[in-house]
Amino acid sequence: MSNSSKKSSFLSTSSSAAAVQSGNASSGNNQNNIQSTFRKKPIPVGQKGIELQAHINSTLGNNGSLREAVKLPKGEDELEWIAVNVVDFFNALVFLYDVVNTEHCTEKTCPTMCAGPKFEYRWMDGEEIMKPMECSAPVYCGYLFRWVEKQIDDEKIFPKKQGDLFPQDFKKRVKKIAQRLFRVYAHLYHSHFKIICALQAEKHLNTIFKHFVYFAVEFSLISSEEMMPLRELVDGVLQAP
Numbered sequence: 427m428s429n430s431s432k433k434s435s436f437l438s439t440s441s442s443a444a445a446v447q448s449g450n451a452s453s454g455n456n457q458n459n460i461q462s463t464f465r466k467k468p469i470p471v472g473q474k475g476i477e478l479q480a481h482i483n484s485t486l487g488n489n490g491s492l493r494e495a496v497k498l499p500k501g502e503d504e505l506e507w508i509a510v511n512v513v514d515f516f517n518a519l520v521f522l523y524d525v526v527n528t529e530h531c532t533e534k535t536c537p538t539m540c541a542g543p544k545f546e547y548r549w550m551d552g553e554e555i556m557k558p559m560e561c562s563a564p565v566y567c568g569y570l571f572r573w574v575e576k577q578i579d580d581e582k583i584f585p586k587k588q589g590d591l592f593p594q595d596f597k598k599r600v601k602k603i604a605q606r607l608f609r610v611y612a613h614l615y616h617s618h619f620k621i622i623c624a625l626q627a628e629k630h631l632n633t634i635f636k637h638f639v640y641f642a643v644e645f646s647l648i649s650s651e652e653m654m655p656l657r658e659l660v661d662g663v664l665q666a667p
């Protein structure tokens with residue numbers, strides 16, 4: 427019975443987080459604009475990728491069919507489908523983060539990469555950074571986006587041509603990518619939802635996040651443990667009619 431009220435918490439959950447910043451962020455003029463650093467990634471797997479993206483866009487065009495939009499289209503290759511979607515999610519998240527980054531997510535406002543008071547993330551990629559490193563949210567996101575970009579740019583991981591093989595560990599890599607992208611959403615909701623609302627970008631954030639959650643659940647990309655910082659929000663998305 428009480429569960430039915432959960433849906434209404436979709437938007438309010440995050441704004442109640444203790445970590446909400448007041449928005450009086452300093453100039454932040456020494457921050458790099460994240461979008462100029464990370465340019466939009468082209469769709470992988472050649473012509474097939476373009477067709478698959480057209481499929482996503484046409485499904486999304488029909489009202490309320492986000493759940494449908496994540497499903498593997500009949501007869502299509504699962505890995506190609508996942509690759510195209512992951513690149514799309516990456517592009518969308520870089521764009522979203524850019525909304526707050528320059529002025530509102532700075533070393534000063536966000537000295538740690540957190541998702542509310544209970545969750546803090548440290549960066550480690552096992553390549554450049556070998557030990558978990560405490561860093562500010564913008565530094566963490568910079569590392570994270572660079573780490574994802576490097577993989578997307580690598581044709582051996584995200585083939586550019588249709589018919590090229592995906593690596594054996596592709597799904598494992600994608601899980602890690604999705605898990606880490608989720609952390610950026612967690613940070614945005616917990617620390618920047620107020621300013622995102624003030625900038626009237628919350629609908630965009632909510633839609634992309636819903637799409638991302640449906641996709642992650644459809645292909646079992648993120649463990650429920652990793653989703654803990656946005657548990658209520660995720661439950662609200664999944665339980666919505």
Ligand SMILES: [Zn+2]
Nearest residue numbers: 531536563617
């Ligand atoms: Zn921040």
